[in-house]
Amino acid sequence: DAKTTQPNSMESNEEEPVHLPCNHSTISGTDYIHWYRQLPSQGPEYVIHGLTSNVNNRMASLAIAEDRKSSTLILHRATLRDAAVYYCILSDSNYQLIWGAGTKLIIKP
């Protein structure tokens, strides 16, 4: 099963870029890489997803390594509202999304 490895927590200063890493060495060729985040006391929120090439949207950018064994979620200018648990998710052989423990992002003012 495709699994992801993320740091338990990261700290960043407000208004600075944040790079959240994710390792997924067992990824298969057709797996999308999904990122969601969960703010305190809320349901998860979609951030971005991609397959091979880098992806951008209004919320973040996703940089995918050429061998696809790792990816990085980039928040270009973190705000206090970006403090959340960020999940990097792949699907398993049954096309189920497998959620790990995620990275708790702490933003310092």
Place this chain on the structure above:
Amino acid sequence: KAGVTQTPRYLIKTRGQQVTLSCSPISGHRSVSWYQQTPGQGLQFLFEYFSETQRNKGNFPGRFSGRQFSNSRSEMNVSTLELGDSALYLCASSLGLAVNYEQYFGPGTRLTVT
């Protein structure tokens, strides 16, 4: 466009009872997924329904079941409740299967089993 709604928001049940949770997806979304979230286990996938058919099922006992109606609304049922079933139950909807489309989550139903 209205978001995903879940009812009830809070529920207290006794061991041995059964419970039914409801989820109304975003209009036009055909897939509904259910998740259980606990402090110890994190977010765990229960099942996904698409076009009234269960497409995927997580590693949960048969006491956990679900269904989807023709209007894409979904219900989840837990029979013979155990203390360990106390959790936040989240529903998410997507245009198609969750592996290919972004999911939109509801606020969840907080179930407490006493």
